[in-house]
Amino acid sequence: xxxxxxxxxxxxxxxxxxxxxxxxxxxxxxxxxxxxxxxxxxxxxxxxxxxxxxxxxxxxxxxxxxxxxxxxxxxxxxxxxxxxxxxxxxxxxxxxxxxxxxxxxxxxxxxxxxxxxxxxxxxxxxxxxxxxxxxxxxxxxxxxxxxxxxxxxxxxxxxxxxxxxxxxxxxxxxxxxxxxxxxxxxxxxxxxxxxxxxxxxxxxxxxxxxxxxxxxxxxxxxxxxxxxxxxxxxxxxxxxxxxxxxxxxxxxxxxxxxxxxxxxxxxxxxxxxxxxxxxxxxxxxxxxxxxxxxxxxxxxxxxxxxxxxxxxxxxxxxxxxx
Amino acid sequence: xxxxxxxxxxxxxxxxxxxxxxxxxxxxxxxxxxxxxxxxxxxxxxxxxxxxxxxxxxxxxxxxxxxxxxxxxxxxxxxxxxxxxxxxxxxxxxxxxxxxxxxxxxxxxxxxxxxxxxxxxxxxxxxxxxxxxxxxxxxxxxxxxxxxxxxxxxxxxxxxxxxxxxxxxxxxxxxxxxxxxxxxxxxxxxxxxxxxxxxxxxxxxxxxxxxxxxxxxxxxxxxxxxxxxxxxxxxxxxxxxxxxxxxxxxxxxxxxxxxxxxxxxxxxxxxxxxxxxxxxxxxxxxxxxxxxxxxxxxxxxxxxxxxxxxxxxxxxxxxxxxxxxxxxxxxxxxxxxxxxxxxxxxxxxxxxxxxxxxxxxxxxxxxxxxxxxxxxxxxxxxxxxxxxxxxxxxxxxxxxxxxxxxxxxxxxxxxxxxxxxxxxxxxxxxxxxxxxxxxxxxxxxxxxxxxxxxxxxxxxxxxxxxxxxxxxxxxxxxxxxxxxxxxxxxxxxxxxxxxxxxxxxxxxxxxxxxxxxxxxxxxxxxxxxxxxxxxxxxxxxxxxxxxxxxxxxxxxxxxxxxxxxxxxxxxxxxxx
Numbered sequence: 001x002x003x004x005x006x007x008x009x010x011x012x013x014x015x016x017x018x019x020x021x022x023x024x025x026x027x028x029x030x031x032x033x034x035x036x037x038x039x040x041x042x043x044x045x046x047x048x049x050x051x052x053x054x055x056x057x058x059x060x061x062x063x064x065x066x067x068x069x070x071x072x073x074x075x076x077x078x079x080x081x082x083x084x085x086x087x088x089x090x091x092x093x094x095x096x097x098x099x100x101x102x103x104x105x106x107x108x109x110x111x112x113x114x115x116x117x118x119x120x121x122x123x124x125x126x127x128x129x130x131x132x133x134x135x136x137x138x139x140x141x142x143x144x145x146x147x148x149x150x151x152x153x154x155x156x157x158x159x160x161x162x163x164x165x166x167x168x169x170x171x172x173x174x175x176x177x178x179x180x181x182x183x184x185x186x187x188x189x190x191x192x193x194x195x196x197x198x199x200x201x202x203x204x205x206x207x208x209x210x211x212x213x214x215x216x217x218x219x220x221x222x223x224x225x226x227x228x229x230x231x232x233x234x235x236x237x238x239x240x241x242x243x244x245x246x247x248x249x250x251x252x253x254x255x256x257x258x259x260x261x262x263x264x265x266x267x268x269x270x271x272x273x274x275x276x277x278x279x280x281x282x283x284x285x286x287x288x289x290x291x292x293x294x295x296x297x298x299x300x301x302x303x304x305x306x307x308x309x310x311x312x313x314x315x316x317x318x319x320x321x322x
Numbered sequence: 323x324x325x326x327x328x329x330x331x332x333x334x335x336x337x338x339x340x341x342x343x344x345x346x347x348x349x350x351x352x353x354x355x356x357x358x359x360x361x362x363x364x365x366x367x368x369x370x371x372x373x374x375x376x377x378x379x380x381x382x383x384x385x386x387x388x389x390x391x392x393x394x395x396x397x398x399x400x401x402x403x404x405x406x407x408x409x410x411x412x413x414x415x416x417x418x419x420x421x422x423x424x425x426x427x428x429x430x431x432x433x434x435x436x437x438x439x440x441x442x443x444x445x446x447x448x449x450x451x452x453x454x455x456x457x458x459x460x461x462x463x464x465x466x467x468x469x470x471x472x473x474x475x476x477x478x479x480x481x482x483x484x485x486x487x488x489x490x491x492x493x494x495x496x497x498x499x500x501x502x503x504x505x506x507x508x509x510x511x512x513x514x515x516x517x518x519x520x521x522x523x524x525x526x527x528x529x530x531x532x533x534x535x536x537x538x539x540x541x542x543x544x545x546x547x548x549x550x551x552x553x554x555x556x557x558x559x560x561x562x563x564x565x566x567x568x569x570x571x572x573x574x575x576x577x578x579x580x581x582x583x584x585x586x587x588x589x590x591x592x593x594x595x596x597x598x599x600x601x602x603x604x605x606x607x608x609x610x611x612x613x614x615x616x617x618x619x620x621x622x623x624x625x626x627x628x629x630x631x632x633x634x635x636x637x638x639x640x641x642x643x644x645x646x647x648x649x650x651x652x653x654x655x656x657x658x659x660x661x662x663x664x665x666x667x668x669x670x671x672x673x674x675x676x677x678x679x680x681x682x683x684x685x686x687x688x689x690x691x692x693x694x695x696x697x698x699x700x701x702x703x704x705x706x707x708x709x710x711x712x713x714x715x716x717x718x719x720x721x722x723x724x725x726x727x728x729x730x731x732x733x734x735x736x737x738x739x740x741x742x743x744x745x746x747x748x749x750x751x752x753x754x755x756x757x758x759x760x761x762x763x764x765x766x767x768x769x770x771x772x773x774x775x776x777x778x779x780x781x782x783x784x785x786x787x788x789x790x791x792x793x794x795x796x797x798x799x800x801x802x803x804x805x806x807x808x809x810x811x812x813x814x815x816x817x818x819x820x821x822x823x824x825x826x827x828x829x830x831x832x833x834x835x836x837x838x839x840x841x842x843x844x845x846x847x848x849x850x851x852x853x854x855x856x857x858x859x860x861x862x863x864x865x866x867x868x869x870x871x872x873x874x875x876x877x878x879x880x881x882x883x884x885x886x887x888x889x890x891x892x893x894x895x896x897x898x
Contacts, residue, residue, distance in 0.1 A: 035575070036568075038529045040730075040823070050853050054640035054821045061823075065521030066529035068823035070839060073853070074814065086728075087735045129453065132412055167413070208852030210860070217857070232858045233438055233451035301444070301476065302640070303855050 024296040027309035031292035033063045039282045040068035044088035045079030046184050048209050048227055049267060052119065053092055055298035060289050067282065076184030083272055084108050089283055091270040094121065094184030094227075105272075114273035116315045118290050120305040122251040123189060123263040124228040126213060126235040128220045133163060135248035137241045138262055142194050144174055144223065145203060150195030160221065169221075176203040177215045177224030185209060189225050192263045225263075229303015253305040267304065271319065278320035287321050372872075379869030382862040383628035385621050388468040388480055388613040389439065390595055391454055392461040399452055400468060400480050400595035401439030402613070404858070408433045411455065423457040440859070442470075442478035446598045450477060451858050466615040469498065471592060472608040474638060477859070483610075484591040484599060498610055506588050510604030513581050520574050520581075528567045528574075530830055535560045540726035632866065641820060641846065642854045646867060648822060652738075652840030653874060655826050657807045659742035659836075660749070664806075665799050667746065668753025675754070676761045677783055689758075696751040704812025707744030712736055712816060732837050736817030738826045739836035744816050745809060749802035756801065760794020761787060789889075796886040800879055807875045810844035818845045820853075843871040 043053050050073030057069040072078075072088075079091030080101040097105075097113065105113050125141060127133055140163060143153030157163060161170035178199065179186040186205075190196060206212045212226040217234030228251045231237060239248035242262040255261040269290065273279045279287075289295050291313075296306035386402040393399070410432050416424055427434050436455040444450045471479040483495050488506050497503070539556045546552045588604040608631070611624050635645025671692075679685045716733035724732040733739070764787045772782040810818070819839045826838045847867045854860040 035571075038532070042730075042735075047853055050820055050849070051640035051642075051855055057821060058638070058640075066526050069821070070819050070823060071821040072819045072839075087731055089730075130409055168410075206852070207848075210854055210857040211852040214852075214857045229855050230857065231449070232856060233449070233453050234858065 024293050024300065024306045025309045028291070028293045028296055028306075028312060029288075029309075031063065031289050031294045034281070034285060037064050037281050037285045038066050040070070041089040041282060041286070042070040042072065042082075042087065043090040043092055044072045044074075044082035045090070045092040045270075046076040046094040046267075047073040048076075048094040048121070048183070048185055049073060049092040049119075049269075052298055052302040052304065053090075055301060056286075056290055056295055059294055059298055060286055063289065064285070069286075075180075075182035076187070077182045079270060080105060080113075083113060083270055086272075089271060090286070092118070093268045093270060095188045095265070096268060097270060109272065109274075111274055113270045114275070114279075114319045116269045116271070116287055116291065116319070117266040117307060117311055118269045118295075119267040119299045119307060120253075120256055121265055121267050122228040122253075122256040122261050122305065123185065123192070123225055123265065124231065124237040124251045125223065125225050125240060125263075126216050126231070127223050127238055128216055129234055129236050130220060131160075131223075131236060132169070133160070133165060133238055135239050135241060136163070137244045137246065138193055139244050141240070142197065145176060145178070145189075145199060146194045146197040147200045148194070148197035150197040151193070172221045175219050175222045176200065177212045177219075177222055178203045178205055179209065179212060179226070180205045180207060183209075185226065188265050189263070192265070193225070227303065228305075231303070256305055257308070273319045275318070276320075284319065284321035287316060287319060291316055375865055375868050375872065378862065378865035382866050383625050383632070385470065385611060385613055385616060385624045387464050388470060390463050390465055390468065391439065391459055393454065393458045394460045395458065398595050399439055399441060399454060401441040401452065402470075402480075404438040404440045404451065406435055406437045408435050409455075410434075411457075419457055427457070438858075440478075440480075442480040443594050443598075443600075445476040446594050446596075446600065450856060464614040466612065468612065468614055469592075469610055470613040471602075471610045472643075473602060474606045474608060477639065477643065479592055479594070479600065479602075481592050481594040484593045486591065487587070487589045490587045498612055506604050507607060507610075510585060510588055510607065513585050514605045517578055517581050517585075520578055525571060525574050527830075528571050532564060532567055535563050537726045544725055633870075637821070640854065641850055642856070642860055642863060646841075646843065646846060646870065648825060649841040649843045649846045649867075650870065650874065651825055651827075652818075652822065653807060653843045653871070654878075656738060656741050656745070656813075656840065656842065657803060657878065659738065660745045660806045661799060661803055663742060663746040664749050664753055664802050665795075668750050668798065668802070669757050669795055671750070672754045672757035672761060673783065673788075676758050677779075677787070692751050692754050696755075700748055700809055701811045701815075703744050703748045704815035706747070707740055707812060707816040708736065711740040711743055716740065736815065736819075736839055737837045738817060738840050741813050741817040741840070744812050745806040748809065748812065749806050752802045752805065753795070753798040756798025757791065757795045760791035760798075763794065764790045793886050793890045796882060796889065800882040800886070803882065804875055804879055807878065808844060808871070810842065810848060813842055814845060818842045820845075820849055843867055843874065847871065 043057075045053075050071065053071045053073065057071055061067055061069065073092070076093040076095055079088070079093045080097060082088035083091045084105050091113075096115070102112055125136060139151040139153045140157060142151035143149055143155065143157040147156075149156070155162070158173055159170065160172050160174060163174075178189070181187075190199065204215060206215055206224075209226045210230050212224045213230045213232055213235055216222040216224050217232060223238075228237065237251050239250045240262050241248045247260075249255040249260040249262075251261050256264040269287070271279070271283060271287070273283075278284065291307065296312075299306045388400055389403055390398065390400045408430075411427065411434060416427055416432075419427070434456055436453050439452050439454060441447060441450055441452055467482050468480065469483055471481075473479055483498075486493050486495050486503065486506070488502065493502060495503070535556075539553070539560050542550070542553050542556045585603055585605040589601050590604060590607065591599055591601045593599050609624065609627065611620065616624070632645045633650070634647050636647060637649075638644035675685060675689065679688075712733075712735055716731065716735065716737075719733040720728060720731055768786055768790070769782055772786045773779075777785070817839045819841065822839055822841045824835070824838060826836070826840050827834050847864055850860045850867065851857075851864040
């Protein structure tokens with residue numbers, strides 16, 4: 001899905017990313033404050049996006065001090081029911097809605113929910129900082145995490161020795177960390193890395209993205225997946241290749257945009273917007289804020305990668321907020 | 323054979339004593355030891371837990387020195403030394419080291435120390451922590467000019483002050499104690515306060531009035547239809563009001579813009595240790611201190627001011643920085659509301675069960691059910707609260723009383739009231755059981771005396787039984803309160819949120835807003851601990867918040883215990 005936009009982004013030549021600090025696409029618009037925006041709204045959805053939603057809410061409230069925004073994040077799966085029930089105006093999700101969820105929405109409103117792509121997240125595979133592993137292929141990851149091995153791994157991978165590590169590592173069993181099943185990260189990893197196979201029972205399911213990283217930080221022989229933004233000094237991100245023996249790509253912004261890094265996803269914000277009509281000013285302005293320079297700085301602050309301006313303007317058009 | 327040899331005389335005396343002494347088991351000695359041991363173990367575990375939480379929590383806000391580390395590779399890192407550990411470098415890595423280090427690592431069994439530095443400057447480096455191994459350190463200094471800057475955004479900045487601009491004019495930077503600097507900072511903070519007052523207070527008020535009028539219009543529309551005269555009246559009212567309010571709003575917004583512009587003319591240019599520069603407004607400066615040049619009282623000052631911000635401030639940067647005042651407030655408000663519900667309910671139920679109900683199979687069954695309620699997992703109460711209170715009760719309240727606000731729910735979603743009711747349900751068995759015990763403990767002679775004097779049953783209960791049972795009832799309420807204040811799981815379903823825009827009690831009519839969702843210390847701990855981007859930086863905040871939650875529960879309990887002992891004293895003299 002990302003690859004489609006690579007050309008657009010490349011043509012614009014607008015993506016400047018340095019090795020250290022990331023910057024937003026300079027073609028993104030500056031957010032301009034309007035008058036007469038007020039009211040209250042609520043966001044219910046992904047816990048991965050909890051922080052960035054809170055940052056957006058803080059930034060938006062700086063522009064419009066009287067707007068009230070509530071942020072609730074207990075997993076992507078909670079977003080569709082909240083949107084359908086009308087208890088939330090925004091449903092941030094770390095995965096696209098499933099067709100069943102879209103059908104439920106359509107049954108009630110007669111149209112599909114509008115989706116904004118608000119950030120790019122490279123799902124990183126973390127190991128302890130002392131782990132010497134250089135590179136992993138998707139098939140190897142699948143053979144570690146999955147009991148069904150749909151990515152074509154021949155044998156189950158149980159120890160670090162199975163991945164070619166020597167010395168003290170060779171005989172040590174791999175300890176697996178992952179997210180709980182309400183999480184969009186769980187669903188996306190399952191789909192993108194395991195071909196919708198089943199997780200092994202030995203995966204330790206954690207209640208939050210940073211809990212995965214903390215688990216790996218304190219367990220020397222651990223491996224786990226979480227958003228790239230949750231990296232700490234105690235863990236290391238393993239470069240990944242899509243094929244066995246292929247080139248390994250680091251989870252950098254450039255590799256994510258180019259589609260070289262194999263587990264990259266968009267992060268969405270869903271809302272109830274009738275196609276062909278304009279949404280109310282409050283929601284329109286919030287969406288514009290999120291997809292502005294200021295909003296995308298928040299994305300960087302929370303450790304995700306920002307959206308290129310081509311995608312931002314395309315998505316804003318769908319809700320009539322351009 | 324020597325082992326089994328016992329001198330004759332001694333063996334005989336041993337037999338004699340065994341015959342005279344009672345059996346060890348029946349003397350209760352082992353039971354005493356195991357009971358005492360269990361108690362000691364329990365106390366040790368509790369003390370250990372408290373020591374862990376308090377030592378981490380209390381140390382968090384102490385200002386630490388800033389080390390500038392030059393590595394052998396040339397890289398320079400400036401940061402607070404966060405923690406150290408020993409690790410085993412790989413064979414290849416050791417091979418690249420100079421021989422003296424190779425020898426040292428070898429003599430230490432292949433292990434070497436490394437230190438984690440908190441570098442800050444996330445906007446410059448893209449990461450805020452860095453491990454440096456001891457063998458990579460060429461030079462480690464603590465320069466006096468390094469400052470630790472806490473900012474409103476992007477977390478701390480560690481580096482030096484390069485220049486400052488006051489009122490648009492560049493000024494030489496002398497020191498942080500320079501009156502020009504202090505004055506500029508104080509002015510910036512005052513200005514930020516003014517902006518906040520205008521935005522939150524006065525603009526908020528305008529919006530509130532406008533919103534009320536709009537809701538009134540919608541209400542008329544629902545009741546009388548769009549074509550009615552009343553609707554036209556309401557619309558006119560809204561229009562005239564919005565014109566005047568818009569004028570007020572514009573004036574206030576202009577004032578804010580002016581303040582903001584004034585703010586933007588006072589800036590501070592900071593330089594990171596690698597030379598990267600950042601210019602920030604004084605208004606974005608929370609606190610700045612020379613970490614390596616801070617006397618004892620300076621440290622105390624920073625420490626106390628950090629606590630002050632933590633207790634009284636609002637959270638910033640997605641709750642990982644700033645204060646937790648809304649969470650303290652939410653926890654206290656919810657717990658008190660819960661007590662208001664649970665105490666009368668529990669006492670009334672227990673009174674009926676103990677004093678009025680005919681003791682039989684039905685009452686035993688009810689009693690067993692109540693006891694079983696205490697064993698239901700708390701998350702089940704959360705699901706019940708969401709399904710029954712929020713959706714069924716709240717949904718009907720919305721349909722009946724707030725149709726103009728639909729489809730956005732008022733009571734039809736989680737909120738303070740539903741949370742308090744859910745927790746009241748969760749804790750009511752505790753109160754019932756404690757109250758029943760207390761009622762049963764009132765001597766029969768006292769009731770009989772009262773009845774014999776001609777008092778009715780209700781008079782006896784009211785004047786004789788209940789006052790004497792009060793300390794026991796209080797115990798039940800204290801237990802319920804302690805349980806309620808620490809419970810998080812059900813609240814996550816019925817009203818606790820990560821970021822609540824307003825406090826549940828404020829100056830806007832009707833002052834107590836039971837429908838609002840709120841922040842809670844327990845959830846704050848979960849959120850900062852497991853959801854924040856930087857787990858390393860979030861950890862100390864988890865400990866601090868835990869200390870605070872424990873302190874809050876202790877204070878509330880202590881207050882209730884004092885009240886109870888007063889009650890006890892009042893009746894101590896009147897007993898035989």
